[in-house]
Amino acid sequence: MELNRQRYLALLNEGKVAFATGDPSDACPYDQYSADPAQQFGARYWTKGWVAARTASEAKNSAAEASAGQ
Numbered sequence: 001m002e003l004n005r006q007r008y009l010a011l012l013n014e015g016k017v018a019f020a021t022g023d024p025s026d027a028c029p030y031d032q033y034s035a036d037p038a039q040q041f042g043a044r045y046w047t048k049g050w051v052a053a054r055t056a057s058e059a060k061n062s063a064a065e066a067s068a069g070q
Helices: 005-020 037-068
Strands: none
Touching: 005 037
C-alpha cells in the first residue's frame, strides 16, 4: 500500500461510509498497534473519516433541533 494523498482520501471516505452504514468506531479494519506502517496509516485516517462523519451528523442534528425549538 502506498501511503500517499490518494490513499489518505480513500481511507477518509471508507471511515465516512462506515459511519453512514452504522459501523461503530471500533470496527476499523486496520490495526493501529501493528508494526506495519500501512496498518497504522490506515487506522489513523479511517478513524479520522469516521469521526468527521459523526461530527457532521451531530452538527446537522443539533442545527435541526435548534430550528425546531424556535
